[in-house]
Amino acid sequence: MSTDQDQNFEARLLVVDDEPNIRDLLATSLRFAGFEVFTASTGNEAIREATENKPDLVVLDVMLPDMDGFTVTRRLRDRGEQYPILFLTAKDDTKDKVQGLTVGGDDYVTKPFSLEEVVARIRAVLRRTHGASEDTVESALVVGDLSLDEDSHEVYRGDIAIDLSPTEFKLLRYLMLNSGRVVSKTQILDHVWDYDWSGEVGIVESYISYLRRKIDVIGEPMIHTKRGIGYVLRSAESR
CATH class of the missing domain: 1.10.10.10 (Winged helix-like DNA-binding domain superfamily/Winged helix DNA-binding domain)
Structure with a gap:
């Protein structure tokens, strides 16, 4: 896949979900919204892809076949990877949300979700974590x-x-x-x-x-x- 930084992508995203339909739908929709997207279907694959491709943000399903999204996040943070993480969770549970934030997540979206909500959450997290543009006052x-x-x-x-x-x-x-x-x-x-x-x-x-x-x-x-x-x-x- 091309990593040409001169392309006018809004940001580079890694989408991680073991369900092919959800993963492909998210990837297609996010590309249409102007993002560069690469994907993974397991926790180990997510860690490898994130380490190699250095995304601006990771969209990470909590339930994966080899390890949960919280473990993936801890391992990435332990490696010094600090890009923001948006969790996808099927559990509308406060304990789950708090755990996600505790291990280093930045936001969450509960399944079923609208694609518009996911895009809005991604852009809000990117603004919050990347800060204002260079021609605006810092903070x-x-x-x-x-x-x-x-x-x-x-x-x-x-x-x-x-x-x-x-x-x-x-x-x-x-x-x-x-x-x-x-x-x-x-x-x-x-x-x-x-x-x-x-x-x-x-x-x-x-x-x-x-x-x-x-x-x-x-x-x-x-x-x-x-x-x-x-x-x-x-x-x-x-x-």
Whole structure:
């Protein structure tokens, strides 16, 4: 397979799943989305492929025939491999999610999943782990006239400083990482409330309302509701 770095691939991905239908569907869809993709069907093959090809991110099924995805992750981390890992799991189980994060995973998607969700999660993890582009301020996220600095915890809309609580800050950060993409209330709970929140999704509605009172009153609304789906943050000029 070509490893020509001059091609305009968005990122290099390793997809690991022992089910051929899922593996091929993911690989095809991710290539269509602009990624360079190579694949593996076992844990040992995943370790070999990852070590040789140095992906930007690994999409890793938890249940593999020779070893589970957590063991694969531990072995890769023990070798000094630090690329992000997105787990695919059939278990919507908090213990499983926490274990994945503990061994060095960066995110997870529960089966059955939508291909759109997988692509969105991959791009969000890549943004989070690779940082801003060279022509932006380090540690800063920028969408339109809205900026968020992760180091100083400062938020500005234009030249107006916005004071946010820690949870409001985390929520805004997640929306900005996924700007232009609709995220569901469940996804927001998983990412903003650290996977162990056992309350109702109504907490998301409350905090979206808090954010709107601080962000959207300054200019054209940026936080939009997609009824029955979730929320999306867009720059005012892209409406």
